[in-house]
Structure formats: C-alpha cells, structure tokens
Amino acid sequence: MKLSQFTDLLESNADKPFLLVLPTGATVPVSFHITEVAHVTKKFLDCGGKLHVVETCQLQVWVWSDTDHRLHAGKMARVIGKARTMGVLPVGADLDVEFEYEHTATSTYTVETFAVESGAVVFRLAPKHTDCLAKDVCLPVLPMLASADGDACCAPGCC
Numbered sequence: 001m002k003l004s005q006f007t008d009l010l011e012s013n014a015d016k017p018f019l020l021v022l023p024t025g026a027t028v029p030v031s032f033h034i035t036e037v038a039h040v041t042k043k044f045l046d047c048g049g050k051l052h053v054v055e056t057c058q059l060q061v062w063v064w065s066d067t068d069h070r071l072h073a074g075k076m077a078r079v080i081g082k083a084r085t086m087g088v089l090p091v092g093a094d095l096d097v098e099f100e101y102e103h104t105a106t107s108t109y110t111v112e113t114f115a116v117e118s119g120a121v122v123f124r125l126a127p128k129h130t131d132c133l134a135k136d137v138c139l140p141v142l143p144m145l146a147s148a149d150g151d152a153c154c155a156p157g158c159c
Contacts, residue, residue: 001111001123002094003057007080009114009121014074017120020061020099023109023127028061028101031069034076036060036100037083039090048134057095058108073121099125 010018020028038058045051057080083089099109109125116122132138 001097001114003080003089003097004094006057006097006111007077009116010073010077010080013116013121014072014077016073016116018071018073018076019120019122020101021122021124022101022103023112023125029063029067031067032061032063032071033066033069034059034071034079035062037079037088039088039095040098046133048137050134052133055090055093055095056098057089058098058100061099061101098128099123101125 017030019030020032022028036059038060040056040058042054042056043052044054080089084091089095097111099111101107101109108128110128111123112126113124114122
C-alpha cells in the first residue's frame, strides 16, 4: 500500500478507529501506539552483484498498559502530516507503508488488504519474506554446490 493511498483512506475516515490485523488473524490490541514514523532507506547488493535501493515509510507499533488509548484514523493522518512537515518523509515520495510490530519477535509487515469494516479502518497485514533477487544468475547453477569443507555455497559469480 502506498503512503498516498494510506493517508487518503485515513483522512476520509477520520472519525473511525484504526485497527491492525496480523497474518494469524489476531488483532493488535486496540490500545496500540504508533511510536515511530520512519523513512527507511535500504541500500544493498544482491547475491548476483546488483545494487538495489528500497525506501519505505515504516510505522512502529507498540502496545503498553495504557488500555484507554485509542488511535483514530484522523489522528494517524495528522501524525503522517507532521512527519512530512518535519522532513522525516520526503516531499512527493509515494513510499510503500510497512508496520513494525513486536509480538514474540520484532517483525515487519506489509499491508495485504484494507477496508472500512464495522465502523473501523482495518488493515490486514502480511509478513515480509526473503527472496533471491538474482535468480537469473543463481538458479541456473543450483542446486547449491558443496565446498571442500562441506559448507553450502552458490556457484562462482553468485553469493
């Protein structure tokens, strides 16, 4: 989900609660806080030697004992607006939105689907997955080749 789509949905439903549903179907407790709005830039080299740059808007979700806290869509939209005003989010960039949440481990989620349901703005989250971004280089030489010491390694030019 792009940031423009996210903020448009929040602004057009400003008076509604803002809910997050994890991939398991469990709902993040409604007393959650958004403790960080971040512009995350990840610059990396894939195993085939190609450079990538990925930028996202990451929202950190935190649950505390303040069970009276409720985050409404309008307030979340204002928080995003403030992050733009303060230069946290780049002007004009339509970043993908991700949520960072700690349950048993800290995980990053993308927005799989979203809807206004039962008077609330509901975001269903999906886990992020790892992947080989150089399949055209690596996959023709797989299965993995074993080195002399038994450690697995891709073929030359890969990994």
